[in-house]
Amino acid sequence: MVKYSPGGAPQVDVDIATVAGGVEVVLTDYDVDFFDVTRVPDADVNLPIEQRRPGGLGLHLIRRMLDSLDYRYSEAERRSQTWFRMNAAESPGSGGATPREGPDAHD
Amino acid sequence: MLTIDGKGPGVVALAGRLDAAESPRAQAALDAVHGIVNLDCTGLEYISSAGLGVLLKTQKRLLAANGKLRLTGVNRQLQDIFMYSGFDQILEIEPVR
Numbered sequence: 699m700v701k702y703s704p705g706g707a708p709q710v711d712v713d714i715a716t717v718a719g720g721v722e723v724v725l726t727d728y729d730v731d732f733f734d735v736t737r738v739p740d741a742d743v744n745l746p747i748e749q750r751r752p753g754g755l756g757l758h759l760i761r762r763m764l765d766s767l768d769y770r771y772s773e774a775e776r777r778s779q780t781w782f783r784m785n786a787a788e789s790p791g792s793g794g795a796t797p798r799e800g801p802d803a804h805d
Numbered sequence: 806m807l808t809i810d811g812k813g814p815g816v817v818a819l820a821g822r823l824d825a826a827e828s829p830r831a832q833a834a835l836d837a838v839h840g841i842v843n844l845d846c847t848g849l850e851y852i853s854s855a856g857l858g859v860l861l862k863t864q865k866r867l868l869a870a871n872g873k874l875r876l877t878g879v880n881r882q883l884q885d886i887f888m889y890s891g892f893d894q895i896l897e898i899e900p901v902r
Binding site: 741743744745746747748750751752753754755756758759762763 | 857865889
């Protein structure tokens with residue numbers, strides 16, 4: 699948000715809450731354009747090193763480390779909200795974590 | 806907070822968090838290494854996509870000169886990140902013992 703929406707309003711809200719079985723983080727950004735993070739294509743992580751370029755891995759990693767990722771946008775308020783949720787029992791690094799599939803897109 | 810410690814010829818230790826804020830400093834340090842470089846990650850707790858970019862740029866430069874990065878002491882969380890990003894295919898990674 700800070701990096702990719704420098705023209706937006708200076709306020710960014712970060713809400714963190716424990717939910718059943720895990721934790722949920724909601725990032726709210728104001729005066730920004732629509733940008734649905736759930737619809738960004740995955741990076742091709744199988745390219746040989748000669749063809750790889752730095753960058754483009756942030757969302758790719760987030761989608762594999764979380765249990766769900768949701769996005770909502772209010773055109774009237776030009777406000778975006780992104781929900782991140784991780785279930786505690788399945789957190790990466792806890793042993794037995796497997797790569798997660800990309801989340802379903804939400805309208 | 807990231808600590809960068811040149812432990813001797815060909816050995817650099819990273820400790821803390823290699824994120825976007827620390828990446829320029831890490832890149833500057835790794836731009837100075839040559840040959841086969843052991844990157845001691847025993848104290849490295851987290852790496853972001855920006856940090857991965859530092860490792861990628863360094864590995865490409867070293868490989869072009871017949872060197873390479875060799876990561877040691879990589880914890881399970883970092884192993885997951887390297888696997889998800891495909892970096893386990895382009896870096897030599899030794900898990901933490």
